[in-house]
Amino acid sequence: MGIRENIRHLLSQLPDNVILLAATKSRTVDEIREAIDAGIRVIGENYVQEAAKKYEVLGKVVEWHLIGHLQRNKVKKAVRIFDVIETVDSEKIAAEINKRCSEINKIMPVMIEINSGKEPQKAGVYPEEALKLAEYIVSCKHLKLIGVMTMGPVVKNPEDIRPYFRLTREIFEKLKRELPECEIKYLSMGMTDTWKIAVEEGANIVRIGTGIFGPRKTKHNML
Numbered sequence: 001m002g003i004r005e006n007i008r009h010l011l012s013q014l015p016d017n018v019i020l021l022a023a024t025k026s027r028t029v030d031e032i033r034e035a036i037d038a039g040i041r042v043i044g045e046n047y048v049q050e051a052a053k054k055y056e057v058l059g060k061v062v063e064w065h066l067i068g069h070l071q072r073n074k075v076k077k078a079v080r081i082f083d084v085i086e087t088v089d090s091e092k093i094a095a096e097i098n099k100r101c102s103e104i105n106k107i108m109p110v111m112i113e114i115n116s117g118k119e120p121q122k123a124g125v126y127p128e129e130a131l132k133l134a135e136y137i138v139s140c141k142h143l144k145l146i147g148v149m150t151m152g153p154v155v156k157n158p159e160d161i162r163p164y165f166r167l168t169r170e171i172f173e174k175l176k177r178e179l180p181e182c183e184i185k186y187l188s189m190g191m192t193d194t195w196k197i198a199v200e201e202g203a204n205i206v207r208i209g210t211g212i213f214g215p216r217k218t219k220h221n222m223l
């Protein structure tokens with residue numbers, strides 16, 4: 001099936017309240033345009049450099065989400081491109097985003113990335129640290145906390161990811177409860193093999209790459 005058919009099929013299965021984010025790392029501008037033509041309104045990029053090249057060509061035609069780990073030295077560029085940063089996982093990176101946004105008078109909607117499998121080598125805050133980071137984000141004038149995202153561990157059987165999605169949902173609900181002054185709305189979880197489970201566990205953003213564009217040939221492929 002082609003990009004258009006894949007998107008149509010996914011949209012027909014997704015509940016209306018769930019946003020289909022196209023994960024576009026390694027995809028060409030032409031492929032992304034095809035996805036936009038087929039109804040994609042939100043794209044997710046992993047690398048700031050790769051996104052910058054595509055952004056020069058595509059511009060603001062869709063909502064741009066950063067879904068990969070953000071390094072401090074890339075923040076200045078990232079805040080100019082992205083409409084949402086889904087992967088805030090430390091006070092240090094939050095502070096840098098806040099600082100760079102204050103320089104351009106922007107309020108950045110951000111999400112906290114949860115390391116729901118507590119894997120030391122992976123990005124994201126541990127579940128028990130999420131509230132403290134959320135409170136810090138709320139104290140930053142140029143940040144607006146809008147949600148929570150997780151990857152979860154790599155599993156053989158998609159069903160095995162359910163506990164990690166459920167845990168992330170619990171954190172999402174807790175942050176909403178503890179910080180009622182924020183409008184925390186988004187729960188971003190689920191990829192090609194796991195999006196159905198994610199939706200069952202409350203996700204309202206699913207991030208799909210392979211299921212839209214087919215297998216990735218290379219990690220980076222830019223334009």
Ligand SMILES: *Cc1c(COP(=O)(O)O)cnc(C)c1O
Pocket residue numbers: 023025046067068151190191192193207208209210211
């Ligand atoms: C690549 C990627 C996805 C999409 O993965 P697929 O298995 O290709 O659907 C989702 N989220 C993040 C953070 C990614 O890097």
